Amino acid sequence: MVEFWKLLKSAPFTAKLGLLIIVINIFVGVLAPVISPYGETEIVGAEYEPPSEQFWLGTDNLGRDMFTRMNYGARNTIGIAFITTALAFFIGSVMGLMASTLGGWVDQLLSRIVDVILSIPTLIFALLLLTIVGTTIPGVIGVIAILYSAPVFRLARAVSMNVVVLDFVEVARLRGEGLWWIIIREVLPNSMPPLVAEFGLRFCFVFLLISALSFLGLGIQPPTADWGSMVRDNATLITYGEFTPLLPAAAIAVLTVGVNFVVDWFLYKTSGLRDDH
Amino acid sequence: MFQIIKMIVQRLGLGLLTLFVVSLIIFLGVELLPGDLAEAILGQSATPETVAAFRRELKLDLPMHERYIEWLLGILQGDLGKSLANGREISELVGVRFSNTIFLAIVAAVISVPIAVILGVLAALYRNSLYDRMVNVFTLTSISFPEFFVAYILILFFAVEWNIFPSLSNVNPNMGFFEHVYRVALPALTLTLVVIAHMMRMTRAAIINLLASPYIEMANLKGISRSRIIVHHALPNALAPIINVIVLNLAYLIVGVVVVEVVFVYPGLGQLLVDSVSKRDIPVVQASCMIFAATYILLNLTADVLSIVTNPRLLHPK
Secondary structure, X not given: OHHHHHHHHHOXXXXXXXXXXXXXXXXXXXXXXXXXXXXXOOEOOOOOOOOOOXXXXXXXXXXXXXXXXXXXXXHHHHHHHHHHHHHHHHHHHHHHHHHHHHOHHHHHHHHHHHHHHHHOOHHXXXXXXXXXXXXXXXXXXXXXXXXXXXXXXXXXXXXXXXXXXXXXXXXXXXXXXXXXXXXXXXXHHHHHHHHHHHHHHHHHHHHHHXXXXXXXXXXXXXXXXXXXXXXXXXXXXXXHXXXXXXXXXXXXXHHHHHHHHHXXXXXXXXXXXXXXX | OHHHHHHHHHHHHHHHHHHHHHHHHHHHHHHOOOOOHHHHHHOOOOOHHHHHHXXXXXXXXXXXXXXXXXXXXXXXXXXXXXXXXXXXXXXXXXXXXXXXXXXXXXXXXXXXXXXXXXXXXXXXXXXXXXXXXXXXXXXXXXXXXXXXXXXXXXXXXXXXXXXXXXXOOOOOOOOOHHHHHHHOHHHHHHHHHHHHHHHHHHHHHHHHHHHXXXXXXXXXXXXXXXXXXXXXXXXXXXHHHHHHHHHHHHHHXXXXXXXXXXXXXXXXXXXXXXXXXXHOOHHHHHHHHHHHHHHHHHHXXXXXXXXXXXXXXXXXXX
């Protein structure tokens, strides 16, 4: 704990800012029911009311409180993006580690599948798959997790390729350890830092993709509060010079910048690379 | 020379193979739909007769491989099938929209490519200066901002506050060229802001990589003038990576238009795709996905081939 504070103190300003942004977002998301004055889908006023004492950020196209929707949006959007990223990482790294540890035809097969997935633009592929499985929340999570497991696979495979050839893995093999034991106890711990940094970056991509899909009306469906669809629902207000519909979009941008700051710092710390070019 | 031709043929072959596999995925993806396509579209209230008629109409009663071959041959001849939603020929729907999308992407490219390359080279030459750091911050911001955020900020200022450009890009084929450009100004500007930072970063990295290589150092030590080094020594080698950056970003532009088109209600292929996904109009989704994927793959292929052709090392084999 003491070490952690020391590390935090030595962090550059941007990383501290990034951490602060992330902590606030998590805090708001977890405590959404406590800090919000109204219910998530509760209609409490007239449509498009301007910001007032009663409604801090005004009301939306159906007369729901924007501030409340923002809080719940943090919970839903970030939560879903996080679950999706975690799932993508689980699939991608298990497959990647398996490919590098087993080698041979398993490696060939998985690598070629990943090549094909990566050759189609993600948004287009996601739209195609969503037409097939339908735009439900599990559908969105599943589709995006599978699509984003492809780049994770590549990274996990590349990183663990360098670990698999080391002596201690050879020793474990000779001892007769099973595949999973080798992957979990020998290969995974030595491939962690790049995967963790990648998790942050991928979270940003997933978060942006889900927001884009919701904005298109094909991601998280109403009445669930979500930042992407909130922009879509209230976009007409923008043509009257009102900025409140931009707040959810701004929230997406701020969180992404924050995560990027932290990832940059983490990469700098773990790789020892200096950005001197 | 033989070596280059061999490499190009290899890449083209690989590209064709990728296209083939992608067409398989786009077609078979629908086949893997849990349950029956006809029932899924008609809903549960449909009678068995209508479902059977619908299946015959979609040729769902034929075996899968026959339908795939027919679909693929149709696409190669420009016949994309019929829309489920309104029964119109898809090639009619797609034609104008695809050219609109390409038009938007080209306008965005004409604005963004020269700016990005010049700014990127400058960032490389004055690296670690204040200007370079500003470029870094700008890059981070632009990859973090959702496209619709950028688009609405532009609408808020350029269309609502200052009233310079229209906020809706409703174009039609009878419009003159300049009118067309005027209408797509805001979407093109949005796309420019989205891709420019990335292009700049990649140009910067390519040039820096190059300037750090030993043969440039050698030329420096020989006392050759700076302009000669840049034009004769650095540029031929920098060409390949820069062309690569440009073509890859064009590929990104073609795909990136989807969200932007929806924001500005621009009648392009992206909007058609989004509409068809929400209507579950599967033949249209398949056709648009195929067009997008093919364009993307072909542009990537072009980048590959161009970087082989412009690589001076391959022109003078040992």
